[in-house]
Amino acid sequence: MKRICSHRDAQAFYATFLNxxxxxxxxxxxxxxxxxxxxxxxIREIALGFRLVSxxxxxxxxxxxxxxxxxxxxxxxxxxxxxxxxxxxxxxEGNVLVPxxxxxxxxx
Numbered sequence: 609m610k611r612i613c614s615h616r617d618a619q620a621f622y623a624t625f626l627n628x629x630x631x632x633x634x635x636x637x638x639x640x641x642x643x644x645x646x647x648x649x650x651i652r653e654i655a656l657g658f659r660l661v662s663x664x665x666x667x668x669x670x671x672x673x674x675x676x677x678x679x680x681x682x683x684x685x686x687x688x689x690x691x692x693x694x695x696x697x698x699x700x701e702g703n704v705l706v707p708x709x710x711x712x713x714x715x716x
Contacts, residue, residue: 625674631667635660662707669714 639660646653677686703709 625671625678628667628671628674632664632671634664635667636664639664659707663705665708666703666706666710669710 639657639662641657642653642660643657646655646657
């Protein structure tokens, strides 16, 4: 019987999945808290809050895509061709820090 997905593949997927979840939840909570504190008159806190909320917004399309490929069962087929290009993803992950960049790209 052929395995659909190895233990290593599943572990990598769940690590990526958790990365996306925490990439949404943590910056969103911290950003909203910072905006709330900033409303008392600290402009720098408001700016930081919006920056963190924009990072959370960038992770939402990535999270939706991870859920879709997991639900369709195409994780192996989607990931296999990209393994050869895995070194460039460290640099591309920095794009998440540009406010709303991933959100804009997702709608193009």
